Amino acid sequence: VVTPLMFEYTLLERARQNRKHIVLPEGDDDRILRAAATLLARDVVELTILGEEFEVRSRAIGLGLDISKAHVLSPFDDVLRLKFAEAYVKLRAHKGVTLEQARDVVTDVSYFGTMMVQLGLADGMVSGAGHTTAHTIRPGLQIIKTRPDVSVVSSVFLMALADRVLVYGDCAVIPDPTAEQLADIAISASETARQFGIDPRVAMLSYSTGESGEGADVEKVRAATALVRARRPDLPVEGPIQYDAAADAAVAATKMPGSAVAGRATVFIFPDLNTGNNTYKAVQRSAGAVAIGPVLQGLRKPVNDLSRGALVQDIVNTVAITAIQAAALSDE
Ligand code: ACO
Numbered sequence: 001v002v003t004p005l006m007f008e009y010t011l012l013e014r015a016r017q018n019r020k021h022i023v024l025p026e027g028d029d030d031r032i033l034r035a036a037a038t039l040l041a042r043d044v045v046e047l048t049i050l051g052e053e054f055e056v057r058s059r060a061i062g063l064g065l066d067i068s069k070a071h072v073l074s075p076f077d078d079v080l081r082l083k084f085a086e087a088y089v090k091l092r093a094h095k096g097v098t099l100e101q102a103r104d105v106v107t108d109v110s111y112f113g114t115m116m117v118q119l120g121l122a123d124g125m126v127s128g129a130g131h132t133t134a135h136t137i138r139p140g141l142q143i144i145k146t147r148p149d150v151s152v153v154s155s156v157f158l159m160a161l162a163d164r165v166l167v168y169g170d171c172a173v174i175p176d177p178t179a180e181q182l183a184d185i186a187i188s189a190s191e192t193a194r195q196f197g198i199d200p201r202v203a204m205l206s207y208s209t210g211e212s213g214e215g216a217d218v219e220k221v222r223a224a225t226a227l228v229r230a231r232r233p234d235l236p237v238e239g240p241i242q243y244d245a246a247a248d249a250a251v252a253a254t255k256m257p258g259s260a261v262a263g264r265a266t267v268f269i270f271p272d273l274n275t276g277n278n279t280y281k282a283v284q285r286s287a288g289a290v291a292i293g294p295v296l297q298g299l300r301k302p303v304n305d306l307s308r309g310a311l312v313q314d315i316v317n318t319v320a321i322t323a324i325q326a327a328a329l330s331d332e
Helices: 004-018 030-041 053-062 078-095 099-105 109-118 133-144 179-195 216-231 243-247 249-255 273-286 312-331
Strands: 021-024 046-050 071-073 124-127 154-160 165-169 202-205 237-241 267-269 290-297 303-305
Touching: 004 154, 004 290, 004 312, 021 030, 021 109, 021 312, 030 046, 030 053, 030 312, 046 109, 053 071, 078 099, 078 109, 078 133, 109 124, 109 133, 124 312, 133 303, 154 179, 154 273, 165 179, 165 273, 179 202, 179 216, 179 267, 179 290, 179 312, 202 216, 202 243, 216 237, 237 243, 243 249, 243 267, 273 290, 290 303, 290 312, 303 312
Parallel strands: 021 046, 021 124, 046 071, 124 303, 165 267, 202 237, 202 267
Antiparallel strands: 154 165, 154 290
């Protein structure tokens, strides 16, 4: 039995084994400083915090926090600003970006942090405590880009229930995925599940189980399931399937006997963002689950977005997750 507290503890322990370097662009946010102090005290990661050094360090002291082991870097640092602007121009030349524009763009903390990751000065970035999702992840989409075998960046939540951890995707990024994108989300989610110690059995969710219902939305899920099977014959996947048949052994026995996934799915892929986003929130708010995420997947290097309501513990978890993703990517 894995309780949410045990799972969170395991995240920190796994991150600590690799001690990756994570950049936190929002040095002006007290929650970021508190999370940084916790992570440094437990030696989970190496950290760079963006901001003016004197301001960040004196704020931390004022809060009674020890962040002396963190690097603090100004996004207006002349040398890095020029280096990042030149790299950004190269990456975005096809969009008509000039060096003058690039020099402005890279002082935006999301861009500055993303450039650090792109150029190998950090292994991953965690931001979004005070910025929108789009603001936080757009630089990653433009600069770091997707892995070669994946067409889209998507996300999952690790749903820590009372006795197990399930993976829900996509609940935060792609509003209405095509069948191809849905297949990508499923394959990425199965890999993310593995990175966090969860054996993937993938349910492609729909309002139909097998042949029980029909409609364009069911056909999309059927097509996506076929694509997953073709690309990853080794991966247990079932679809279209309803949530109850995916999660409950008794329902599975009547609706889909003999399936390797029905009744014991661990990875739940929603047909669109309306379903995914509201389902994770429903389970979080009504079933007392701890929702850890969104965990972005499909990027060449890890960037993760915080909710603006993030608690210090959420930030600590997200940094640990990002470090674990960075370690998995550098092992490939
Ligand atoms: N994967 C890979 N690349 C992408 C993706 C993706 N999923 N989406 C956009 N891109 C690329 C584009 O190709 C483009 O690249 P280019 O500039 O090199 O041509 C670049 O990113 C910007 O694309 P836009 O179409 O301008 O996308 P935008 O940046 O406006 O939006 C975003 C991207 C923010 C992810 C958008 O899809 C979105 O808003 N999704 C919904 C987010 C949301 O509201 N979630 C629910 C709340 S989150 C929660 O509840 C936890």
